[in-house]
Amino acid sequence: GQQLNQSPQSMFIQEGEDVSMNCTSSSIFNTWLWYKQDPGEGPVLLIALYKAGELTSNGRLTAQFGITRKDSFLNISASIPSDVGIYFCAGQEAAGNKLTFGGGTRVLVKP
Amino acid sequence: DTAVSQTPKYLVTQMGNDKSIKCEQNLGHDTMYWYKQDSKKFLKIMFSYNNKELIINETVPNRFSPKSPDKAHLNLHINSLELGDSAVYFCASSRERPGNTIYFGEGSWLTVV
Numbered sequence: 001g002q003q004l005n006q007s008p009q010s011m012f013i014q015e016g017e018d019v020s021m022n023c024t025s026s027s028i029f030n031t032w033l034w035y036k037q038d039p040g041e042g043p044v045l046l047i048a049l050y051k052a053g054e055l056t057s058n059g060r061l062t063a064q065f066g067i068t069r070k071d072s073f074l075n076i077s078a079s080i081p082s083d084v085g086i087y088f089c090a091g092q093e094a095a096g097n098k099l100t101f102g103g104g105t106r107v108l109v110k111p
Numbered sequence: 112d113t114a115v116s117q118t119p120k121y122l123v124t125q126m127g128n129d130k131s132i133k134c135e136q137n138l139g140h141d142t143m144y145w146y147k148q149d150s151k152k153f154l155k156i157m158f159s160y161n162n163k164e165l166i167i168n169e170t171v172p173n174r175f176s177p178k179s180p181d182k183a184h185l186n187l188h189i190n191s192l193e194l195g196d197s198a199v200y201f202c203a204s205s206r207e208r209p210g211n212t213i214y215f216g217e218g219s220w221l222t223v224v
Contacts, residue, residue, distance in 0.1 A: 037152075042217045043154070099156065099213055100156075104153070
């Protein structure tokens with residue numbers, strides 16, 4: 001089935017650093033969503049994007065819906081330890097509510 | 112109050128058994144889902160129900176049978192469990208209109224031994 005390519009697969013952060021991750025698809029999506037999953041929990045919605053070109057912020061998080069509707073990125077500014085977790089992008093097609101997820105970006109703390 | 116709640120959170124069972132996972136949402140949503148997350152953390156939709164009617168069935172084995180007694184509940188029954196069924200199963204819900212936010216439960220960790 002359809003998949004989103006999410007990168008990087010994992011990254012190490014140091015407190016205070018900015019981090020970026022992105023998703024690309026061969027198909028067009030009407031909605032792009034970014035979720036975060038903490039260990040032992042379900043995915044929690046961070047940001048939802050509904051229009052091509054849209055740039056939306058939620059605190060230290062900023063996400064953009066690509067102009068082509070085939071990509072999106074998420075930036076985290078001034079990272080803190082609790083930013084550790086798995087971040088998922090998800091695309092939603094025009095028909096129906098089905099979400100297609102990226103493979104996730106594991107954000108870890110630099111040793 | 113938990114918006115999407117599922118039970119049990121952890122389930123360890125032997126191959127060949129039949130088990131059920133229950134899900135309830137108190138958000139007034141019309142659409143409910145089951146997603147499966149494998150050991151590599153990849154999330155994939157299994158089923159979607161809208162007002163108790165099956166909308167999406169993503170080529171899931173017949174051993175998996177969802178049941179929606181009302182629009183606030185979507186249970187997942189699994190027959191003849193196999194080792195490969197070990198995964199985390201997430202229930203989720205949303206309003207009917209496409210583009211509405213999907214809210215996830217906390218997951219049910221199924222281990223088949």
